[in-house]
Amino acid sequence: MSDPVSSSSTPSSGSEASQKPAPAKRKRVNVRRPDVMALVQAEVEKHYRSSIVEKLRAKGGELTIGNTTIRLAKQFGFCYGVERAIDLAYATRKVFPDQRIFLIGEIIHNPDVNTQLRDMGIVSLPWKELGKEYDDLNAEDVVIVPAFGAPTSFMDKLGEVGCHVIDTTCGDVMKVWRRVRDYAKNSVTSIIHGKADHEETLATASRALGTNKDGHYIIILTIADANMLCDYILGKGDRESFMAQFGANCSDGFDPDIHFDRVGVANQTTMLQSETENLQDLIRNAVQERDGDTENYHVFDTICGATQERQNALFTMLDTEKQKPMDILLVVGGYNSSNTTHLAEIGQESLPTFFISNAKCMESLEQIIHYDLENKAEVTSDYPSIVSQDQPIIIGVTAGASCPNNIIESTIVRALELRGITQEELAAIS
Numbered sequence: 001m002s003d004p005v006s007s008s009s010t011p012s013s014g015s016e017a018s019q020k021p022a023p024a025k026r027k028r029v030n031v032r033r034p035d036v037m038a039l040v041q042a043e044v045e046k047h048y049r050s051s052i053v054e055k056l057r058a059k060g061g062e063l064t065i066g067n068t069t070i071r072l073a074k075q076f077g078f079c080y081g082v083e084r085a086i087d088l089a090y091a092t093r094k095v096f097p098d099q100r101i102f103l104i105g106e107i108i109h110n111p112d113v114n115t116q117l118r119d120m121g122i123v124s125l126p127w128k129e130l131g132k133e134y135d136d137l138n139a140e141d142v143v144i145v146p147a148f149g150a151p152t153s154f155m156d157k158l159g160e161v162g163c164h165v166i167d168t169t170c171g172d173v174m175k176v177w178r179r180v181r182d183y184a185k186n187s188v189t190s191i192i193h194g195k196a197d198h199e200e201t202l203a204t205a206s207r208a209l210g211t212n213k214d215g216h217y218i219i220i221l222t223i224a225d226a227n228m229l230c231d232y233i234l235g236k237g238d239r240e241s242f243m244a245q246f247g248a249n250c251s252d253g254f255d256p257d258i259h260f261d262r263v264g265v266a267n268q269t270t271m272l273q274s275e276t277e278n279l280q281d282l283i284r285n286a287v288q289e290r291d292g293d294t295e296n297y298h299v300f301d302t303i304c305g306a307t308q309e310r311q312n313a314l315f316t317m318l319d320t321e322k323q324k325p326m327d328i329l330l331v332v333g334g335y336n337s338s339n340t341t342h343l344a345e346i347g348q349e350s351l352p353t354f355f356i357s358n359a360k361c362m363e364s365l366e367q368i369i370h371y372d373l374e375n376k377a378e379v380t381s382d383y384p385s386i387v388s389q390d391q392p393i394i395i396g397v398t399a400g401a402s403c404p405n406n407i408i409e410s411t412i413v414r415a416l417e418l419r420g421i422t423q424e425e426l427a428a429i430s
């Protein structure tokens with residue numbers, strides 16, 4: 001993974017294109033000093049490490065006590081981008097012990113991690129728009145850019161203020177930015193497959209305007225969106241209804257009668273791969289049908305390796321040809337985490353799946369407070385079957401890229417506790 005900005009306080013350094021010249025007063029600070037990182041590692045380990053998860057991993061991911069089996073995904077939890085972002089946030093506090101430190105939105109989508117940072121005095125700033133809080137910043141302040149990145153307008157504002165900027169944007173997100181900038185340079189409209197209200201997608205959309213800010217983009221999320229877009233490409237769409245549907249999610253001045261001549265697809269790094277591939281096929285076929293070839297169609301699969309690995313690991317867990325099927329699946333992570341949401345979507349296709357934020361959601365194995373993807377709200381399940389302690393059960397556990405091991409551990413401990421297995425019994429397993 002590229003690591004273009006890990007040790008600089010410079011806003012959008014490396015390939016990141018701030019549209020305004022860097023102010024002279026901007027300070028460069030290396031927060032990745034060995035002495036700092038040694039302290040950070042110790043603290044991060046203390047906060048997020050789990051000996052039980054490590055033990056389970058060492059046992060091949062499966063542990064049976066009595067008639068209860070926990071099956072843990074081979075790949076789960078913190079990805080490299082998230083680990084790096086958290087390390088840098090902790091390092092920032094150490095390098096700037098007495099200065100005001102701010103963070104654009106959330107460092108990652110996990111409530112427990114964000115609470116830790118808040119407890120360290122790191123204050124969250126709005127991420128959807130440049131609120132007045134940004135006018136109150138001064139050159140002595142420190143601002144952390146989260147792993148998702150931030151729109152160019154935010155980076156420009158930080159440049160104007162001249163404050164210290166610790167940019168934790170993941171290298172995989174930057175790869176998407178490079179791609180959409182290239183599209184803009186070549187007059188190709190970016191079709192961004194992602195959530196229009198997600199930090200990463202907003203940041204990517206701003207780069208799709210290109211260096212000269214004359215590029216165009218449209219953000220789509222579902223296959224239904226893609227079908228509507230394809231109809232338009234094929235001359236079957238209605239302009240008014242098209243713009244009513246997508247007007248809020250495209251670049252200023254976007255004209256569907258002009259800007260679909262040349263299109264390029266890019267996706268938010270954490271999308272569901274099968275859906276992204278379907279969507280790419282639909283758009284490719286529409287261009288082929290319209291033009292007779294695919295010269296005006298471009299694509300670059302930008303799902304990150306960590307997202308892909310976690311999705312693949314879940315498919316392996318679900319493979320009943322290789323092992324006994326799981327009875328329930330617990331997907332642990334923040335409800336606003338895109339990659340975790342997709343794990344829950346994959347799970348619920350096959351078995352009772354509960355998307356929970358932490359162990360407290362498990363009031364009992366019959367009643368689990370979990371996030372309902374359809375209604376976008378927490379609900380309490382009433383799930384009386386298979387949970388009698390007399391019956392064997394296989395409980396699957398996986399977690400999104402922003403979920404720390406200590407939260408996974410407490411989930412496993414709680415699930416076992418609900419099956420009458422104590423922490424002591426768990427600890428006794430070698």
Ligand code: SF4
Nearest residue numbers: 079081170269304306
């Ligand atoms: S999920 Fe992927 S893109 Fe996001 S921080 Fe992790 S590695 Fe980077």
